[in-house]
Amino acid sequence: MSDVRLTIDDREVxxxxxxxxxxxxxxxxxxxxxxxxxxxxxxxxNCRMCLxxxxxxxxxxxxxxxxxxxxxxxxxxxxxxxxxxxxxMEFYLSNHPLDCPVCDQAGECVLQDYxxxxxxxxxxFEETKVTQPVKDVxxxxxxxADRCIMCTRCVRFLREVSGTGELxxxxxxxRSEIHVAGDRPVTNPLAGNIVDICPVGALCSKxxxxxCRVWWLTSTASACPRCARACSIRxxxxxxxxxxIKPRENAAVNGMWICDEGRFAFRQWHGAGRLDxxxxxGDRGFTxxxxxxxxxxxxxxxxxxxxxxxxxxxxxxxxxxxxxxxxMLLARLFVSLGATMGSLWPAPxxxxxxxxxxxxxxxxxxxxxxxxxxxxxxxGQLLTLDRLADEIERGRVRAVYALGGAYxxxxxxxxxxxxxxxxxxxxxxxxxxxxxxxxxLILPGASPYEKVGxxxxxxxxxxxxxxxxxxxxxxxxxxxxxxxxxxxxAATVDDDLTRAVLxxxxxxxxxxxxxxxxx
Amino acid sequence: MTVELTLLPAGTSADHPExxxxxxxxGGYAAWRIALGRGDxxxxxxxxxxxxxRGRGGAGFPTARKWSFMPKDGHGPAxxxxxxxxxxxxxxxxxxxxxxxxxxxxxxxxxxxxAVRATCGYVFLRWEYPRAARAxxxxxxxxxxxGLIGSDVLGTGYSVEVRLRKGxxxxxxxxxxxxxxxxxxxxxxxxxxxxxxxxxxxxxxxxTVNNVETLACVPVIVSEGGEAFAAIGLPGNTGPKLYxxxxxxxxxxLYEAPMTVTLRxxxxxxxxxxxxxxxxxxxxxxxxGSSAPVLRAEEIDVPADFDHLQAAGSxxxxxxxxxxxxxxxxxxxxxxxxxFFDHESCGQxxxxxxxxxxxxxxxxxxxxxRGRPGDADVAIDRLDAIxxxxxxxxxxxxxxxxxxxxxxxxxxxxxxxxxxxxxxxxWGFRSNGS
Numbered sequence: 001m002s003d004v005r006l007t008i009d010d011r012e013v014x015x016x017x018x019x020x021x022x023x024x025x026x027x028x029x030x031x032x033x034x035x036x037x038x039x040x041x042x043x044x045x046n047c048r049m050c051l052x053x054x055x056x057x058x059x060x061x062x063x064x065x066x067x068x069x070x071x072x073x074x075x076x077x078x079x080x081x082x083x084x085x086x087x088x089m090e091f092y093l094s095n096h097p098l099d100c101p102v103c104d105q106a107g108e109c110v111l112q113d114y115x116x117x118x119x120x121x122x123x124x125f126e127e128t129k130v131t132q133p134v135k136d137v138x139x140x141x142x143x144x145a146d147r148c149i150m151c152t153r154c155v156r157f158l159r160e161v162s163g164t165g166e167l168x169x170x171x172x173x174x175r176s177e178i179h180v181a182g183d184r185p186v187t188n189p190l191a192g193n194i195v196d197i198c199p200v201g202a203l204c205s206k207x208x209x210x211x212c213r214v215w216w217l218t219s220t221a222s223a224c225p226r227c228a229r230a231c232s233i234r235x236x237x238x239x240x241x242x243x244x245i246k247p248r249e250n251a252a253v254n255g256m257w258i259c260d261e262g263r264f265a266f267r268q269w270h271g272a273g274r275l276d277x278x279x280x281x282g283d284r285g286f287t288x289x290x291x292x293x294x295x296x297x298x299x300x301x302x303x304x305x306x307x308x309x310x311x312x313x314x315x316x317x318x319x320x321x322x323x324x325x326x327x328m329l330l331a332r333l334f335v336s337l338g339a340t341m342g343s344l345w346p347a348p349x350x351x352x353x354x355x356x357x358x359x360x361x362x363x364x365x366x367x368x369x370x371x372x373x374x375x376x377x378x379x380g381q382l383l384t385l386d387r388l389a390d391e392i393e394r395g396r397v398r399a400v401y402a403l404g405g406a407y408x409x410x411x412x413x414x415x416x417x418x419x420x421x422x423x424x425x426x427x428x429x430x431x432x433x434x435x436x437x438x439x440x441l442i443l444p445g446a447s448p449y450e451k452v453g454x455x456x457x458x459x460x461x462x463x464x465x466x467x468x469x470x471x472x473x474x475x476x477x478x479x480x481x482x483x484x485x486x487x488x489x490a491a492t493v494d495d496d497l498t499r500a501v502l503x504x505x506x507x508x509x510x511x512x513x514x515x516x517x518x519x
Numbered sequence: 520m521t522v523e524l525t526l527l528p529a530g531t532s533a534d535h536p537e538x539x540x541x542x543x544x545x546g547g548y549a550a551w552r553i554a555l556g557r558g559d560x561x562x563x564x565x566x567x568x569x570x571x572x573r574g575r576g577g578a579g580f581p582t583a584r585k586w587s588f589m590p591k592d593g594h595g596p597a598x599x600x601x602x603x604x605x606x607x608x609x610x611x612x613x614x615x616x617x618x619x620x621x622x623x624x625x626x627x628x629x630x631x632x633x634a635v636r637a638t639c640g641y642v643f644l645r646w647e648y649p650r651a652a653r654a655x656x657x658x659x660x661x662x663x664x665x666g667l668i669g670s671d672v673l674g675t676g677y678s679v680e681v682r683l684r685k686g687x688x689x690x691x692x693x694x695x696x697x698x699x700x701x702x703x704x705x706x707x708x709x710x711x712x713x714x715x716x717x718x719x720x721x722x723x724x725x726x727t728v729n730n731v732e733t734l735a736c737v738p739v740i741v742s743e744g745g746e747a748f749a750a751i752g753l754p755g756n757t758g759p760k761l762y763x764x765x766x767x768x769x770x771x772x773l774y775e776a777p778m779t780v781t782l783r784x785x786x787x788x789x790x791x792x793x794x795x796x797x798x799x800x801x802x803x804x805x806x807x808g809s810s811a812p813v814l815r816a817e818e819i820d821v822p823a824d825f826d827h828l829q830a831a832g833s834x835x836x837x838x839x840x841x842x843x844x845x846x847x848x849x850x851x852x853x854x855x856x857x858x859f860f861d862h863e864s865c866g867q868x869x870x871x872x873x874x875x876x877x878x879x880x881x882x883x884x885x886x887x888x889r890g891r892p893g894d895a896d897v898a899i900d901r902l903d904a905i906x907x908x909x910x911x912x913x914x915x916x917x918x919x920x921x922x923x924x925x926x927x928x929x930x931x932x933x934x935x936x937x938x939x940x941x942x943x944x945x946w947g948f949r950s951n952g953s
Contacts, residue, residue, distance in 0.1 A: 045711045046868045048908050059907045065711045087904040091873035124897050127880035150866065169706065169866070172689065174876035176866030 006072040013068075021063035021074055022050055032076050033085060033114050035199050036151035037064035039249075040256040040357070041160055047151050049114070051084045052076045060084055085118040094125040095174065097146045105201030107214040111149060130174050137167065137178075138186030140206050140260070141195060145177050148202035154178065154194040161257060161357035164188040178202070190358055192263045193256075196246050207264070208244045221248060223455050223463040225269075225321065225407075225448030226262040228347065228363035230457035233258060235266075235449060240469045242266045242449060252461045259353075259360045268407035269447035275432050276473025279442040286442070291474065291484070298401070298441055299488035301424035302337065305399040311338015313398040315388060318375045320347045320365035321405035323453025323465060326478045327371045330403055331378035333486050341397060342379040343388045344371055348410050361458055364410070366448065370456030385417060392418040403478060404429030405445050428478050444475035451477050524747060526616065526623075526735055526759050527775050533618040536654035539661040542622035548667055550741035551626050554633055555675045563634035567737065569745025571757035575612075576602055576730030577807070577836045578912075579825040582737075588717035589635035589725050597637045597725040600702060601628045601734055603644040603651065604686055604693030607808035608859055609839030612761035613731035615773050617644070617651035620735070621658035625681065627734030629668065630741055632679045635727050640681040643698050646688040656683050690863035694911045695728045697865065708867045709911035732761055752778040756824035760838060767799065767844035768792040778824035778835075782806055782814070785823060786842050799844040803928070807836020809856045810916030812923030813849075833923075848943035849928035850935050853921050854882035860917045871914045874905040878921065885932055888940035895932045899925055 003014050008025050015024040020043070022032050035047035045062035052063045055073035060081065063074070075081065092111060100106040132145035155167050155178065166186040170179040180186060186194070195205045217236040224231040224245070231254035234246045245266060247258040278294035279286040289297075306314050316334040318327040331342055347365035354360075376382050383391070391397040400419070404427045419425050419438050426441035449468045456462050471477060476484075528545060531537050542548070554563050568583035589597060601624065605613040616624055628640045642659075644652050659681050662668045670678040684702050686692040692701040696710035699721050720726020736758055740748045749757045756778040762785055765771045770793045774785065782804050786792045795801050801816045806823060812833040814821075821831045828835045843852060861879040866872040881898045884890050899922060906918035925932060935941055 044708075044867070045910065048869050048910075051908065062711060084908065087908070088869055091869050091877075091904070094873050094877055125877065126891075127877060127884075130876070149869070150872065171866070173861060173864035173866040174872050176872065 004068045004070050004072075006068050006070065006074065008074045009076055015068055017068075019068050021052060021054075021061070021066050021068055021072075024068050025063065025074070025076060030076055032063050033117070034064055035110060035149055036153065038153050038156075038197055041153060041156045041197075044152060044156070047088070047149070049085060049088050051081065051088075053078050053081055082118065085114075086120070089114060089118040090120065090124070092149055093119060093123065094127075095130050096149070097129070097131075099147070103144075103147065103201035104204045104209055104214075105147075105198075109201060110199035132177055135178075135180065136185070137180040137203075138191055141186055141191060142204050142206055142209065143178060143180075144202050144204065146202075147200050148178055149200055150176055150178075151199060152178075153197045153199070154203055157190075157194050157197060158186070158188070161193070161355060162188045162190040163356040164190075167194075188355075189259050189261065189353060189360060190257060190355060192260045193247070193258070205244065211243050212238050217243065218468075220466050220468045221464070222449070222466045222468070223253075223366060223457075224258060224262040224265060225366040226259075226265040226364065227361040228320075228365060228368045228458040229254060229359075229361040230366040230455050230461075230463060231258045231262055232463060233262070235468045237468050242270070242468055252459070253457060253463070255358070257358050259358070261360065265407070266447075266449055268409075269430060269449065273408055273431050273433060274447075274472050274475070275430055275442065275444040276471075276475045277444060278474065279432075281438075281440050281442075291476075294441060294443060295481075295484045295488045298424075298426050298443075298485055301426075301440065302399055302401065303489065305423055306337055309398050312340045313396060314339045315341040315343065315383075315391070315397045315400050317388070317400060317402035318342065318344045318371045319403035319405050320345060320363075320368040320371045321407075321448065322371065322403040322478055323367060323451060323455055324370040324374050324462075325453040326403060326451075326482065327367075327374045328378060329479060329482045329486075330401070331375050333482060333489070334401065335379055337489065340379070340381075341383055341388065341391060342375050342381075343383045343385055344375055345402070345404070345406075346385070348406075363458065365406075366457065367455040369458055369460060370454070370462070373456065385414075389417045392421050395421075398422060399424040400426075402427040403445070405447070405478065406430070408433070428481050430475075443481055444471070444473070445478040445481060446471040446475060450475075451479070453479070524739055524743065524751060524759060525775060526620075526732065526761055527773070528620065531619040533615050533650075536618060536657065537620050537622060539622060539658070539665070542620070542626075546742065547622055547738070548626055548662075550738040551629055551667060552673065554630055554741055555673055555677060558675065560634050560636055563630055563737075563741060566741055566745045567634070570736075570740040570748035571745070571755065572733065572736055572740060572748065573756070573825055574730055575732035575736070575760070575838070577607070577810070577834075579835060582729065582733055585717075585729070586631065586635050586727060588715070589637075589727055590717075591636070593636065593725055595724060596639065596722070597635060598721045598727070599628060599631045599635060599637045599640045600698060600721060600726060600728045601640065601642045601731060602693060602695070602698055602728050603642055603648070603655070603731045604698060605648075605731070605837070606645055606690040606693045606863075607810060607837040607839055608856070609763060609765050609805065609841045610808050610837040611763050612773055612838065614648055614651055615761070616731050616735050617648065618654050621651075621654040622662065623735050623738060624731050625655070625658050625662060627737035628681065628729075629662075629679060630737045631727065631729055631734060632681075633677060635725075637727070638679065640679060641702055641721065642681065642683045643692070643702050644683060644685050645693070646686050652683065652685060659683060689865070690859075691865040691911070691913060694913060697911065698728060699726065706865075708865055709913070711910050752824065753822075755826055756822075760823075762791070762823065763837070763839045764792050764842070765839070766842035767796045767801070767847065768842040769794045769796050776823075779822055782819035782821055782823050782840065785840055786819070792842065795842060795844050797844070799846060801842055802845045802847055803843040803849065803852075805839070805841040805843070805920075807834050808839035808841075809859060810834075810920045811836040811839075812919050813843075813852075813927055815927055846943060848886070848941055849924055849931045850882065850886045850941065851943070853924040853928075854879070854886045856924070857882050857917065857921045860913070860921070864913065864917075868908075868910045868914075870905040870908040871917070874901050875917050877901055878917075882921075885935045886941055888935070888938075890932070890936035890939075892936060894936065895925055895929060 034050040043064040045065035051060035053075040232248040232250035352362040428445040692707035701707040716726040857879040902918040902922040
């Protein structure tokens with residue numbers, strides 16, 4: 001496609017043919033106010049907020065639906081344009097309930113923001129406002145129809161991205177209303193996105209409703225652990241608790257959306273059943289022990305096996321829930337002990353879910369690709385679990401040390417591994433239920449929301465992971481546990497190792513701004 | 520045989536749709552055969568160009584020029600839609616054509632299809648015209664049966680289908696692009712233009728939308744020649760025209776006249792309205808349906824054509840001529856019109872959705888005696904803020920139609936506010952109930 005040269009507010013802009021005025025302006029940092037336009041959806045130009053002046057045209061034109069043309073002269077800040085913005089805002093606010101003090105969206109509301117720019121402190125509207133109901137539109141979504149500005153972003157999302165079409169517009173004129181058919185609530189796996197893209201407080205998440213004013217939230221950029229796509233996310237937390245998760249725009253990973261599984265995945269790692277003390281398996285079954293004891297036991301057992309049967313009799317298993325760094329440290333530590341055999345827990349497999357504008361991966365862990373590549377790099381080879389079971393059965397492997405960290409209920413497939421034949425098996429993981437692993441030692445590790453590092457998704461994109469909170473109780477980040485073990489194993493970890501691990505390929509991080517709200 | 524240059528041929532009646540035989544007996548489908556026989560679609564366009572035919576739906580756009588926008592080298596489907604969604608208050612001309620002479624409309628549609636090389640013609644009919652629907656469907660069936668519609672029509676190699684679609688009862692489906700959406704089976708929400716229908720119309724394909732009366736003019740233009748049509752009226756405003764006369768007039772009804780006729784003649788002349796009802800003096804005339812700006816009584820000595828009415832600050836629009844006498848409350852007229860538009864605003868875009876309802880409430884308040892000083896100014900300001908800001912021309916329709924009443928009869932609005940009530944008897948304005 002050829003380039004088009006135009007002028008926006010006296011600035012020369014060059015954009016590809018077919019670009020809209022709004023997007024061309026945005027590319028040089030000129031923000032044209034808008035409600036209905038969303039970069040991930042079609043542009044119906046119904047809000048009329050983005051009208052701008054184009055030289056030679058009598059009427060103002062909707063910048064979201066007007067393609068640029070060579071030599072076009074656009075003005076976004078003339079008195080006429082501002083008057084148009086003010087006029088549209090006056091229309092919007094005439095029937096709006098103006099209930100910002102009790103509205104969840106307050107603080108991140110486009111209508112509220114624009115009212116500072118083009119609103120009025122007083123109103124000429126002395127008529128009766130049209131009132132509309134509060135409607136339940138889905139298991140997690142409630143519609144405050146009164147606040148709705150009829151931008152139809154939600155309707156378009158459900159038609160164009162999820163392809164499910166649960167919402168539509170009923171009635172006409174000022175009585176128009178977003179409607180959900182009674183027997184078809186918004187239950188599709190991408191539903192939560194319509195709350196994100198609602199520019200006002202009309203569509204609210206029941207999960208987040210009234211929990212926190214948005215300005216008290218701390219936002220942390222991270223990646224979603226739920227599947228191998230590892231969508232770019234923003235984790236909003238307050239006082240160490242995750243309150244909601246929203247997508248970050250990242251063309252290389254997830255575009256602008258995330259799925260609801262990922263949106264609520266934090267619940268799968270947090271709450272009841274989290275392991276928060278080290279557990280040692282002795283004569284009386286699993287009992288609590290302190291960290292010094294646990295690390296000493298691990299070091300002693302591993303050293304004994306290595307001395308008796310040789311370093312190659314110690315094997316390690318990496319985890320697709322652990323970061324690249326954690327897997328790398330695991331592998332280098334055990335290779336330095338003489339280990340030659342390593343493996344990787346497979347991620348739970350489901351069918352991928354495809355939608356017109358999104359796809360959810362069927363591999364249910366974020367760092368499958370990163371873990372595999374890292375372990376291969378360090379160990380030179382990676383055994384399948386079947387091969388490892390074979391080696392255990394033949395008595396060539398006598399001790400195994402594993403990273404875990406799966407979400408609640410996702411048991412690693414170890415039944416056929418022959419763990420009972422081992423002299424020592426230890427695992428770093430998140431849930432007490434993993435006691436079923438018949439390990440000698442279970443060490444409480446961190447959830448994906450509690451660690452720092454890097455993951456590589458199924459498309460090979462590297463992303464930074466950031467900790468939102470600390471691990472619960474005595475649980476530790478897996479990196480710290482491995483470092484403690486390394487130290488106990490007589491410091492075979494040299495400076496090079498930590499440096500190699502910590503020298504993350506930051507330049508390759510694909511890390512962009514948030515995709516929620518009006519961006 | 521000479522074909523009558525009229526849209527209301529003798530012997531036809533809305534009570535009995537003209538049959539195929541009757542239509543052919545008075546020269547019907549001769550034009551269709553002539554055009555197909557010539558084998559050149561461009562000649563249809565040229566003939567219509569010579570006739571000076573302008574669109575009868577409201578905007579008065581030259582028909583031949585509209586057709587010329589259609590791609591000449593298209594290979595895929597292309598469409599012509601006959602806009603039979605006649606919904607403008609005070610307008611009932613298309614209904615007569617559809618109910619009395621459906622074949623004439625159909626032949627016009629076929630000629631239009633041929634002219635723009637369309638593969639299918641759609642008749643989009645308002646839901647409220649069931650008789651017209653029956654008549655039109657019967658006409659389509661009859662013409663199909665004898666091979667005037669279908670594949671390889673009369674052995675010429677040209678194939679065309681005609682389909683009837685009915686709306687669900689909304690004014691906005693008569694707007695060109697709202698019509699396309701509704702015909703596609705969607706909600707009648709107008710589209711932002713460009714792209715124009717000739718580039719991307721029905722189902723994304725090149726499409727022309729023509730009014731019923733426009734199409735009804737085409738057969739006679741093709742069979743008798745464009746010059747014969749152009750001989751009626753003045754250049755730029757040619758051909759026979761239907762006028763829908765309603766309101767405070769002695770003989771309301773549908774009349775045909777050349778566009779040289781003045782509004783005053785339409786109202787007072789015995790061939791037409793025969794005078795204002797009850798011998799009252801006229802106060803105002805809305806010449807082209809509720810969307811057309813109102814004219815005061817002293818402004819009606821103007822030919823009821825496209826150009827003169829535009830010069831007079833109004834428009835011919837749908838030629839729905841509504842006569843208001845001196846007992847009519849203009850506040851009530853404005854409130855009534857605005858109430859209609861409030862009811863019919865599709866709600867898609869903000870200024871129209873919010874603004875029309877706002878102004879309607881203001882006007883209702885003034886009429887019911889709860890007006891406040893400044894109300895009329897706010898109403899005008901808000902109407903002006905709708906015009907030019909909306910996706911479709913509905914915004915202008917409200918702003919110009921209702922706005923003109925407030926501007927031209929401001930003294931009545933001020934009086935209502937001063938008196939805290941309406942000084943006119945309640946029966947002053949007879950709504951036609953559209």
